[in-house]
Amino acid sequence: MKPPPFAYAAPATLDEAVGLLTEHAEAEPRVLAGGQSLIPLMNFRLAKPGYLVDLRNVAGLSGIRREGDVLVIGAMTTLSQLERSPEVAVAAPLLAEAVGQVAHAPVRNRGTIGGSLAHADPAADLPAVALAAGAELVAAGPAGSRRIPAAEFFRGPFSTALAPEEILTEIRLPLSSGGHAYVKFSRIHANFAVVGVAALTELDDDRIRRASLAVAGVAPTAIRATAAEQVLTGTLAADVAATAAEAARAGVAGLAPAGDLHASPETRLALARTYLRRGIELAVSRARNER
Amino acid sequence: MATDTRTISLTVNGQPVVAEVEPRRLLVDFLREDLGLVGAHIGCEHGVCGTCTVLLNGASTHSCITLAVQADGADISTVEGLADGGELHPLQDEFSAKQGLQCGYCTPGMLMRAREILTRNPDPSPAEVREAIASNLCRCTGYQFITEAVLAAAARMRATREVVP
Numbered sequence: 001m002k003p004p005p006f007a008y009a010a011p012a013t014l015d016e017a018v019g020l021l022t023e024h025a026e027a028e029p030r031v032l033a034g035g036q037s038l039i040p041l042m043n044f045r046l047a048k049p050g051y052l053v054d055l056r057n058v059a060g061l062s063g064i065r066r067e068g069d070v071l072v073i074g075a076m077t078t079l080s081q082l083e084r085s086p087e088v089a090v091a092a093p094l095l096a097e098a099v100g101q102v103a104h105a106p107v108r109n110r111g112t113i114g115g116s117l118a119h120a121d122p123a124a125d126l127p128a129v130a131l132a133a134g135a136e137l138v139a140a141g142p143a144g145s146r147r148i149p150a151a152e153f154f155r156g157p158f159s160t161a162l163a164p165e166e167i168l169t170e171i172r173l174p175l176s177s178g179g180h181a182y183v184k185f186s187r188i189h190a191n192f193a194v195v196g197v198a199a200l201t202e203l204d205d206d207r208i209r210r211a212s213l214a215v216a217g218v219a220p221t222a223i224r225a226t227a228a229e230q231v232l233t234g235t236l237a238a239d240v241a242a243t244a245a246e247a248a249r250a251g252v253a254g255l256a257p258a259g260d261l262h263a264s265p266e267t268r269l270a271l272a273r274t275y276l277r278r279g280i281e282l283a284v285s286r287a288r289n290e291r
Numbered sequence: 292m293a294t295d296t297r298t299i300s301l302t303v304n305g306q307p308v309v310a311e312v313e314p315r316r317l318l319v320d321f322l323r324e325d326l327g328l329v330g331a332h333i334g335c336e337h338g339v340c341g342t343c344t345v346l347l348n349g350a351s352t353h354s355c356i357t358l359a360v361q362a363d364g365a366d367i368s369t370v371e372g373l374a375d376g377g378e379l380h381p382l383q384d385e386f387s388a389k390q391g392l393q394c395g396y397c398t399p400g401m402l403m404r405a406r407e408i409l410t411r412n413p414d415p416s417p418a419e420v421r422e423a424i425a426s427n428l429c430r431c432t433g434y435q436f437i438t439e440a441v442l443a444a445a446a447r448m449r450a451t452r453e454v455v456p
Contacts, residue, residue, distance in 0.1 A: 001336065007295060008314030008360060032361075039356040040337035043317075052314065056361060080350065104426030106404070107338060109350040110357065189425055 003042035010054040014061070014140050014167065020053050021165040022142055027051040031167055033076055033115030036107045053167075061114075061169060064088060071173045075114020083108060092173050094200055098129045098182035104190050114168045120221065122157045123192035125184060128222040130171065131214035132198035138170035145169070154221035178202035179287030181279045184216075185271050187262060193217050194263050195271040197279035201287045206237045208284065211247075218257040218272045225251035228276060240284040248276035299363040303328070304372030312359045318352075319343045321359035322369060330370035330399040334428070341427030344400035345369045351407040351426070370399035373406065381444040381451075382406060391440035393431035400427050405441045413449050417442060 007027065011017045021029050027050030030038060041047035055061055061076035064087050071091045073082070082088050082099045089096045102108060102116070102125050116126045117137060130137070130150040137148045139162055153161050162168060184196035195217040202210040211232040213225040228251030235243045257268040296311040303326060312321055322328045322345065331354050334340035338356040345354045346368040373380040382402050385391065392398045401424060408415060408423040415423065420438045429437060 002317060002320070003315040005295075005313070005315055008297065010360070010363075032358075035358065035361065036338060036353075036356060039317075039358065042315075043336050043356065054361065104341075105407075105423065106341065106344055106351045106353050106426050109347075110352055 001043050001045060003039070004045060004048050006042075006049055007051045008054065009052075010057045012057050012059070014058055014169065017053050017055060017058060017167055018140055018142055018165060020051070021167070024051040025164060029053055029164075031055060031118070033112040033118075034078060034110040035115075036103070036111035037115065037119045037121065055167070066091065067172075069175045071175060073113055073171045073173065075118075075168045075170060076112050077114075079103075079108035079111050079113065079116070080105065082113060091175050092133070094133060094176065094180035094182055094198055095126075095129050095173065097180065098125045098196075098198065101125055101182065101184055101190070113171055117153070117171065118160060118162060118168045120154055120156075120158050120160045121192065122220055122222070123194070123196075123217055124222075125182065125193055125196050125216065127154050128196050128198040128214040128216040129182065130173075131222050131224050132200050132212045133173050133176060134212065135174070136172040137168055138172065139163075139166040140169045141166035147172070151224065156220045176200050176202075178210075178290060179283040179285065181282035181286065183275050183279045183282065185275060195268060195275050196222075197272070197275040199276075199279035199283035201232070201280070201283040203237055203284075203287045206288070208232050208235050208237055208243075211280070211283075213247075213251065213276065213279070215251065215272055215276065218252065218255050218268055225276060227251055227253060228280070232280065237284050237288050240281055244277045244280040244284070247280055248273045251276045297360050297363075299360055301362050301364060302366045304368060310359075314358065314360050316359040317355055318345070318347075318357040318359050318362050318367075319354035321362075322354060322367070328369050328371050331403075332396055332399060334396070339428070340397075340400075341404060342397050342400040344403045344427060346403055346407060349407065349410065351404045368403065368406070370402050373402060380406075381447040382409075382441065385440040385444040385447070386437070389436050389440040389443060391433065391437045393429075393433050397427055397429045397431075401429070401437055405444070408441065409445050409448060413445060415442070415445060 029051035030049035032054040062074045135150040181199045184193040198214045200212040211229045216222040228247040231247035259265045332342040334342040338353040343355040
């Protein structure tokens, strides 16, 4: 099918874009980034925005830069740009590993990091990365700009803390040291994750000082696996085979994922346990190799 | 309500194009219906099958999930621009020679996807070609011959230095 008619603007500045979202609120406007999620939904007429505000002419929304201990990524930066960026590979290897597993190359050529996060598909890979990395998301709105911690950003399936007239402009990723892993299960290569796990671990001598774990596919949004993090913290990296299994069990305890066509609740829990264990083992083994 | 249109200016296969389009016009429909370039096919219409693949500023793009207005100012290449006059591009030639097509429905998308692959990596391994064309579905399942055709074209293009690394 084809998208239903909509009004359209491609303003040159962020202020104009925010103004248009405010002015046309009754048309339930949507922000257009790369369109790789929104346009398929419009083709299916699952989304029928009356107004599209296209960000392609807004300068300064794309790019990757370092600000001290933070990697700052413009929301309109494409996944392909992230995938090929030496800066991302060094400063945010977790993001680099995950981004290569998002869809196929043509989608990554157009799809943007800001679009993916603001779309907030519960089966997407990047929300788990943002959570595990402790990212901050910068939103511009009528009252100016604010920073939203990733932990407060994802509210539900396709639902975020962004107000209707706010635009996601930047993703701020604290630099990580230590080990990382993004591992996922999907039924077909490059599909959405049935389960995805993002893991970061830091060691002190051979002891796990900090573990950050996030899981996609077991709740209405990606979630931090705090119980698993607590099991790991303070344990010896050399014991990871045993601690990872215990942490993975703790990480899925109490979860009640919904079943769907792709996997039953039981399958999702089993996969989450397995991929948590694998993610932890890989991240810890990489952290040990870093030392 | 009068139909709201936008003027877009772009380059298609090296030719400048200025056109009036509805904002909702998909790039693939703009190419097929407005410009008569029917090489880019429509398959799934939601960015999964890849038969609508064209190059947008050199990057393979699903034209069924890209709006024509998003291509304003862009340089678009379609399968119609691949041959050099009457001479087939090495990719087209090898797809023919190696039986890289059966029904032909996926072929324009495969060719344009392969064009980007070989621009980025003139000497891919078979595994790299298989991974890179995973974005495009061939329901005749002729992937082995397609992979062989892409590799053969890559070798020819390297030999004639057509690809600038």
